Amino acid sequence: xxxxxxxxxxxxxxxxxxxxxxxxxxxxxxxxxxxxxxxxxxxxxxxxxxxxxxxxxxxxxxxxxxxxxxxxxxxxxxxxxxxxxxxxxxxxxxxxxxxxxxxxxxxxxxxxxxxxxxxxxxxxxxxxxxxxxxxxxxxxxxxxxxxxxxxxxxxxxxxxxxxxxxxxxxxxxxxxxxxxxxxxxxxxxxxxxxxxxxxxxxxxxxxxxxxxxxxxxxxxxxxxxxxxxxx
Numbered sequence: 001x002x003x004x005x006x007x008x009x010x011x012x013x014x015x016x017x018x019x020x021x022x023x024x025x026x027x028x029x030x031x032x033x034x035x036x037x038x039x040x041x042x043x044x045x046x047x048x049x050x051x052x053x054x055x056x057x058x059x060x061x062x063x064x065x066x067x068x069x070x071x072x073x074x075x076x077x078x079x080x081x082x083x084x085x086x087x088x089x090x091x092x093x094x095x096x097x098x099x100x101x102x103x104x105x106x107x108x109x110x111x112x113x114x115x116x117x118x119x120x121x122x123x124x125x126x127x128x129x130x131x132x133x134x135x136x137x138x139x140x141x142x143x144x145x146x147x148x149x150x151x152x153x154x155x156x157x158x159x160x161x162x163x164x165x166x167x168x169x170x171x172x173x174x175x176x177x178x179x180x181x182x183x184x185x186x187x188x189x190x191x192x193x194x195x196x197x198x199x200x201x202x203x204x205x206x207x208x209x210x211x212x213x214x215x216x217x218x219x220x221x222x223x224x225x226x227x228x229x230x231x
Contacts, residue, residue, distance in 0.1 A: 003190070004056060004090060004177065004190065004193065005193070006089075006090055006091075008193055008194075008196070008197060009054045009055065009056075009090065009091060009177065010054075011197050012052070012054040012177075012179055012188075012196065012197070012200075013051075013052045013053070013054050014052070014200075015052060015179070015200045015204070016052055016181050016183065017037070017052065017179045017180060017181045017183050017184060017185065017186040018183055018186075019200050019203050019204060019207075020179045020186045020188060020196065020200060021036065021037050021186045022203045023196055023199035023200040023202070023203050024036070024186070024188060024192060024196065024199075026199050026202070026203065027192045027195050027196070027199055028191075028192055033169065033170075034166075034169055034170060034171050035170075035171060035187065036170070036186070036187060037170060037184060037185060037186045037187065038167055038168040038169060038170040038184040038185040038186075039168040039169035039170070039184075040168070040184075041147050041168045041169075042126070042128075042145050042146065042147055042167060042168040042184055042185065043145065043146070043147075044143065044144070044145050044180075044181070044182050045131065045134050045137070045144050045145065045146055045149070046114075046134060046137045046138045046142060046143055046144045047124075047138075047141075047142070047143030047144070048143075049181070049182035050181065050182060051143070051181065052179060052180070052181045053093065053123050053124040053143045053179075053180045053181070054091070054093075054123070054177070054178070054179050054180070055090070055091040055092050055093035055122070055123045055124055055177075055178060056088070056090045056091070056092055056093070056175060056176070056177060056178075057092070057093055057094075057095050057172050057173065057174055057175060057176040057177075057178050058084070058085060058088065058092050058093070058094050058095070058162070058174055059094075059095045059097070059160075059161070059162055059163055059164070059165045059172060059173070059174045060081060060094065060095070060096045060097070060158055060160070060161060060165075061096075061097050061099045061158070061159050061160035061161075061163055061165060062096055062097070062098065062099065062100075062108055062129075062156070062157060062158050062159060063098070063099060063100040063155070063156070063157050063159055064098065064100060064106035064107060064108050064129075064153035064154060064155070064156045064157075065100045065101075065102075065105055065106040065153065065154045065155075066100060066101075066154060066155065067154075067155040067157065068157050068159050073159060074159070075157040075158060075159055076157075076158040076159060076160065076161055077158075078158055080158075080161065081158055081161055082116065082120065084161065085117070085120045085121075085122065086120045086121070088121065091121060091122075091123045092121060092122050092123065093122065093123060093124040093125065093126060093178045093180065094117060094122050094124075094125045094126070095125075095126045095127075095128070095165050095167060095172050095178075096108045096109060096125065096126070096127045096128065096129060096165075097128040097129065097165035097166060097167065098127075098128060098129030098130070099159060099160075103129060104129055104130050104147055104148055104150075105130075105150070106130070106150065106152065106153035106154055106156075107129075107130055107131050107132035107133075107149075107150050107151075107152065107153045108127050108129040108130065108131065108153070108156075109125055109127050109129075109131045109132075109137075109144065109146070110131065110132045110133040110136070110137070111133035111135075111136025111137050111139070111140065112133075112136075113125075114133075114136065114137040114140035114142045114144065115140045115142075117140075117142055118140045118141055118142045122142065123142075123143065124142065124143040124144070124145070124178075124180055125142060125143075125144045125145070126144075126145045126146075126167055126172075126178070126180065126185060127144065127145065127146040127147065127167075128147065128165060128166060128167040128168065129146065129147060130146055130147055130148040130149055130150050131144060131146040131148075131149055131150075132149060132150055132151055132152065132153070134149060143180070145167075145180060145184075145185065147168070162174045167185065168184070168185075170185055170187060172185075172187065175190075176188070176189070177189070177190065177193065
């Protein structure tokens with residue numbers, strides 16, 4: 001994680017998740033969607049829907065309905081998680097996965113946690129599960145994505161830190177760079193990070209050219225567009 005340049009993360013906030021995904025395709029070609037971007041089950045609940053949040057992923061598997069020890073499973077002290085969170089020098093996006101049964105029946109994240117995360121340098125939280133206390137989360141200034149809302153939870157335990165999690169069909173590993181906005185989440189791998197900003201600029205330039213060309217309502221423009229290879 002120390003090799004990631006914070007300036008690049010900051011520069012990425014100037015681009016939306018779709019532009020970043022298009023840029024990644026130009027650099028390394030298409031990859032499986034599970035390694036690339038999130039599906040439609042996740043939505044943004046707090047923060048400016050049009051603003052882009054960029055950070056390095058830290059991952060948590062959790063249960064909020066049943067006590068894992070009753071099933072003979074071990075839990076991880078929340079103290080360990082928050083100490084780990086406070087040790088990161090780069091902006092982080094915490095990613096929670098609900099591994100309880102049934103899933104999405106109890107809240108994994110709320111307003112007190114939002115204030116704690118914001119204090120410790122977290123810029124966003126992504127929940128593969130459900131949340132509560134949305135007005136309070138909004139007051140914390142933290143941007144949060146989730147699959148739904150409920151008013152309560154049962155015994156709340158972390159059962160895994162730093163493991164691969166899955167959010168709306170996207171597999172996320174701790175240390176991944178995540179670009180998140182109203183469309184969802186795009187994952188950026190470190191091997192293309194040094195090319196991503198320039199390529200995003202190219203994508204934006206090309207899209208601006210196309211949109212400007214078609215801003216005139218004239219059906220004959222399509223033939224002119226294809227002949228000039230604007231695609």
